[in-house]
Amino acid sequence: MKQLVILSGKGGTGKTSVAAALAHLAAEDMPIVLADADVDAANLELVLAPTKREEHIFMGGQKAIIVADACTTCGRCAGVCRFDVPHPHPPSPLSLSHGERERGGRGGVGEVYTVDPLACEGCAACVYQCPAEAIHMEEQQAGLWFRSDTRFGPLFHAHLFAGQENSGKLVTMVKQQARLLALDEGRELLIVDGPPGIGCPVISACAGAELALVVTEPTVSGVHDLERTLGVGTANHFRVPALVLINKADLNPTHTAHIAAYCQARGIPLAGQLPYDNVVTAAMVQGQPVTVYEPAGAMASALRAVWAQVRARIASDSEGET
Amino acid sequence: MLFLDCDVEEPNAALFLRPALDQSEEAGILIPQVDAERCTFCDRCAQVCVWHALAVVGRRVLVFPELCHGCGSCTLNCPAGAIREVLHVMGRLEAGRAGPITFGHGILNVGQAMATPIIRQLKKKHLTPGDDRVVILDASPGTSCPVVETMRGADFVLLVTEPTPFGLHDLRLAVQVARDELGRPVGVVVNRDGVGDAGARPRLDWVDAYCAAEGLPILMRIPLDRHIAEAISDGTPLVTARPEYRPRFAALYERIAQEVAARQEAT
Numbered sequence: 001m002k003q004l005v006i007l008s009g010k011g012g013t014g015k016t017s018v019a020a021a022l023a024h025l026a027a028e029d030m031p032i033v034l035a036d037a038d039v040d041a042a043n044l045e046l047v048l049a050p051t052k053r054e055e056h057i058f059m060g061g062q063k064a065i066i067v068a069d070a071c072t073t074c075g076r077c078a079g080v081c082r083f084d085v086p087h088p089h090p091p092s093p094l095s096l097s098h099g100e101r102e103r104g105g106r107g108g109v110g111e112v113y114t115v116d117p118l119a120c121e122g123c124a125a126c127v128y129q130c131p132a133e134a135i136h137m138e139e140q141q142a143g144l145w146f147r148s149d150t151r152f153g154p155l156f157h158a159h160l161f162a163g164q165e166n167s168g169k170l171v172t173m174v175k176q177q178a179r180l181l182a183l184d185e186g187r188e189l190l191i192v193d194g195p196p197g198i199g200c201p202v203i204s205a206c207a208g209a210e211l212a213l214v215v216t217e218p219t220v221s222g223v224h225d226l227e228r229t230l231g232v233g234t235a236n237h238f239r240v241p242a243l244v245l246i247n248k249a250d251l252n253p254t255h256t257a258h259i260a261a262y263c264q265a266r267g268i269p270l271a272g273q274l275p276y277d278n279v280v281t282a283a284m285v286q287g288q289p290v291t292v293y294e295p296a297g298a299m300a301s302a303l304r305a306v307w308a309q310v311r312a313r314i315a316s317d318s319e320g321e322t
Numbered sequence: 323m324l325f326l327d328c329d330v331e332e333p334n335a336a337l338f339l340r341p342a343l344d345q346s347e348e349a350g351i352l353i354p355q356v357d358a359e360r361c362t363f364c365d366r367c368a369q370v371c372v373w374h375a376l377a378v379v380g381r382r383v384l385v386f387p388e389l390c391h392g393c394g395s396c397t398l399n400c401p402a403g404a405i406r407e408v409l410h411v412m413g414r415l416e417a418g419r420a421g422p423i424t425f426g427h428g429i430l431n432v433g434q435a436m437a438t439p440i441i442r443q444l445k446k447k448h449l450t451p452g453d454d455r456v457v458i459l460d461a462s463p464g465t466s467c468p469v470v471e472t473m474r475g476a477d478f479v480l481l482v483t484e485p486t487p488f489g490l491h492d493l494r495l496a497v498q499v500a501r502d503e504l505g506r507p508v509g510v511v512v513n514r515d516g517v518g519d520a521g522a523r524p525r526l527d528w529v530d531a532y533c534a535a536e537g538l539p540i541l542m543r544i545p546l547d548r549h550i551a552e553a554i555s556d557g558t559p560l561v562t563a564r565p566e567y568r569p570r571f572a573a574l575y576e577r578i579a580q581e582v583a584a585r586q587e588a589t
Contacts, residue, residue, distance in 0.1 A: 009332050011463030016488065040466040041492045062372065082393055083442070118470055118503055123393030124372050137372075162498040163470040168435065196463050197331035200435035220557030221334040228332065228432050235433025251548070252555040276548065281517045284487050 001182045002314045003190045005037075005209040005240070007232075008216065009225030011196040014247040015215045017280045018303070019193040020047040020289040022213075025307040027152035030188040034150065035178040036157040037171045037205040038195040039143065047287055050148030050155050058158065058173065060142025060166040061122040068112045070134035077113055077126035077135060084119070118163045142166055145174055147181075154181055168200030175204070189314065198232050206233050211313055212242045213271060213306075218255035223262050230268070242268055243313065245306060249273035269313075272306045274299060324455050325420075326448055327427035328472040329462040330413060330440040336427060337557045341420035349415045349428060349443045351392025351436075352407035356383040360404035367396035367405065392439065413440045415447060424448075424455075437468040449475075456579075465495045470504070477582045479506045480541070485518035485529045493529060497536065507581060508538060511574075515543040542574050 006022070008015040016038070026032050036044040066077070078084075117140070127135045142165070145158035156178040158170050175192060182190050194205035206212060212233070216226050226244065233240040244263050249256045256273065263270055275298055283293035291300045327335035336343070354367065354376065361383060368376045368383075375390035376383060387410045397405045412434045417426040426448050428440040449457065461472040473479055479500040483493040493510070500506045510533055518528050533540050544550065544560070544567075553563030561568045 010334070012484075038464075040464040041495060043488045043491060046487045046491060080394070080398060119474065121391055121393060122372060123391055123395055124370065125393045125395035125398060128370055128395060128399055160466060162465055162495060163467070163503050165467045167466045197437070197468075198430065198432055198434075199331050199437045199468070201466075203433075203435050217555070219555040220337045221332070224337075225332050225334070231432035235431075248551075251551055255555060276551070278517060278546075281486055285518055287487065 001179070001188060001190060002211070003179075003192060003209045004211050004213060004310060004314065005192040005194050005205050006213045006215065007194040007202065007205070007229055008196055008214065009198065009229040010217070010221065011041075013196075013215045013217050014274070014280060015196070016043045016193055017047070017284065017290060018213070018215050018245065018247070018274075018306075019044060019191060021291040021300075021303045022307055022310065023048065023150075023152045023191055024289040024291045025304060026189055026191060026311075029311065031185070032153040032189045032191060033178045033182040033185075033187045034153055034155040035174050035190060035192045036155065037174060037192050037201065039158045039160040039167050039170045039174065039201065040195070042157050042159060044155065044193045045148070045157055047284055047289055048150040048152065048155060049287055050146075050150045050157070052146050052148045054147040056145050057141055058143040058145050058160075058170050059139050060164050060169070061140065062124070062137040063117045063120045063122055063140050064115045064124065064126055064135050065138050066113050066115055067134045067136075068114075070132050071112045072132045072134070073112060074131060075113070076129050076131060080125050080129045082125070083121045083123075122165070140164075143170055145170065145177070147177065153187065154178075156181075167195070168204040171195070171201045171204035172207070175208075179208075198228050202229075202232055206240050207238060209240045211310065212240045213245055213310060214242050215245050215247055216259060217248050218246060218252040218259060220255065222255050222259050226259065226262070241313070243271040243309060244268055245271040246273045248276040251276045269309070271309045272302055274302050274306075323422070324424045324426070324448060324457045325460070326444055326457065327425075327460045328441045328444060328468070329460055330428035330430040330437050330444070330468070331462055333427040333429055335460050336425070338559050339420040339423060339425055340557075341418040341423070341425035343416045343418035343425070345415075345417040347415050348409065348411045348413075349440050350410045350412035351390065351439045352394065353387050353390045353392060353410040354385055354396050354405045355408045356385065357404045357406065358383075360402045362402050362404070364401065366399050366401060370395050370399045388435070391436070412436065415440070415444055417448070437462070438471045441468055441471045445471075445475075463492075465492075465499045469496075470499060473500055473504055473506060476506055477585075478578050479504075479508045480511060480578065481508055482511045482513050483529055484514045485512055485516070485527070487518075487528065489518070490528045490532055494532070497538065507585060509541040509578065509581070510538050511542045511544070512540055513544045514546040517546040541577055542570060 006019045036042045143160040148155045156174045195201040283290040327333045365378045373389045413430040428444040483489040501508045
């Protein structure tokens with residue numbers, strides 16, 4: 001089983017539309033599994049019309065809970081907490097707030113320390129420092145993950161609850177489930193739609209991949225973003241061979257040439273170029289991969305050429321293994 | 323005014339504003355350094371660390387910087403006072419000026435997993451209580467911790483979306499975080515207006531219908547226009563490429579300023 005991860009530094013480069021089209025084309029050639037690793041903005045399901053088969057709870061990190069009646073309002077917790085930002089409107093994870101002390105707690109009426117769960121890092125430093133032992137940690141449900149069926153193969157996807165941490169852990173979970181199913185059912189290719197950026201969810205999305213397809217745009221930041229994205233694997237001590245796809249290539253021929261030259265100088269093959277074309281959005285509106293929506297169009301034929309490149313790379317990689 | 327690019331994974335605002343960056347400093351978190359002379363190898367530090375960033379192996383204490391979140395709990399709990407903290411560099415902060423704008427951004431080093439410490443430090447460096455400058459913070463895409471860290475403390479959150487299924491889906495999530503979880507007032511800018519009409523008969527007002535139902539004001543519309551896309555791809559700000567947008571952006575700012583002022587009066 002091979003793993004292809006689709007990445008982009010910036011958001012909105014067309015990564016998910018490319019992933020959906022490759023899912024369609026790949027499924028015509030081999031049995032595949034899909035994983036949406038963009039867990040805080042999972043869009044792949046919007047163009048694959050999945051039927052949900054399983055839903056599972058994802059437990060994220062722990063958050064501090066202060067028992068109001070035990071709090072003496074000494075302020076030690078807020079003093080040791082490092083995850084606040086001095087700001088005109090102090091949004092500290094631990095703050096004095098009104099209410100919930102009518103039952104006559106030890107600190108008097110009115111104010112008690114509370115935890116802002118969105119700001120709490122879960123470090124438990126306050127738990128150990130509270131002289132009244134009023135604070136404990138509680139595991140929080142941070143999201144859901146799903147196994148669904150699509151006409152191209154099973155899809156593993158997730159929903160990280162608003163503002164939750166641990167997206168990297170959820171990505172790892174989604175990919176692990178997808179890999180297990182692929183191995184069980186003898187599916188040949190796992191296509192991972194990755195998140196934007198270079199942080200923890202991207203690192204998790206890249207881990208174990210045989211090939212990364214990096215979707216970029218010919219903009220003033222194109223080469224810069226590309227360089228940072230390509231560096232993620234290398235810097236984390238795993239080397240993922242990359243192919244670069246220039247989307248909206250005709251929008252700025254100068255930058256397209258610049259990206260192509262950058263890739264050539266570093267021996268990074270180009271997977272191709274896609275035109276600037278609203279047909280991608282038209283397909284999205286219909287909830288379809290663009291290769292299904294307009295199979296005879298220029299966009300679809302460009303994407304078929306991309307898939308041919310990807311397939312060849314994956315196949316040559318297999319020969320190297322044996 | 324102050325502009326902070328908080329998209330530290332892909333900081334690109336400088337390509338448009340072209341500031342002269344004359345300040346640079348290392349950024350990261352404070353990680354433990356154990357004094358072997360004082361350490362009694364009691365294992366307390368490893369026990370309190372929820373990230374498993376410390377391990378006591380025989381008469382050695384191993385520290386794993388990539389697991390550490392810099393909370394300082396180990397230092398606070400060490401009975402021998404054997405831990406001091408040193409900066410673990412994860413990126414850098416740069417600052418300078420672009421005409422009348424004070425500019426700052428953070429750059430996460432490639433390979434580092436955690437963007438939030440850089441964002442937190444960037445805000446801490448530039449935002450001081452009592453400062454009454456107008457501050458614009460540019461957030462990364464999505465709704466997870468880097469975005470939350472950027473929005474915390476903001477007086478107003480402006481959400482830029484596209485009238486497409488993807489745009490609407492992600493807008494809903496952003497509204498959940500900004501308005502429902504963080505309690506911030508929000509407004510919407512519809513970018514590439516008309517793009518979702520492609521292939522749809524009759525016209526589908528994806529984002530409009532949602533905003534109307536939720537009572538979210540649409541403060542501006544930027545039409546789908548290849549010429550705008552071309553200008554942006556060259557790093558030309560919209561108000562430079564299309565001067566007719568200058569009064570529209572000025573009006574957008576006024577509208578937000580009034581909203582913020584009205585809320586501050588109410589509280």
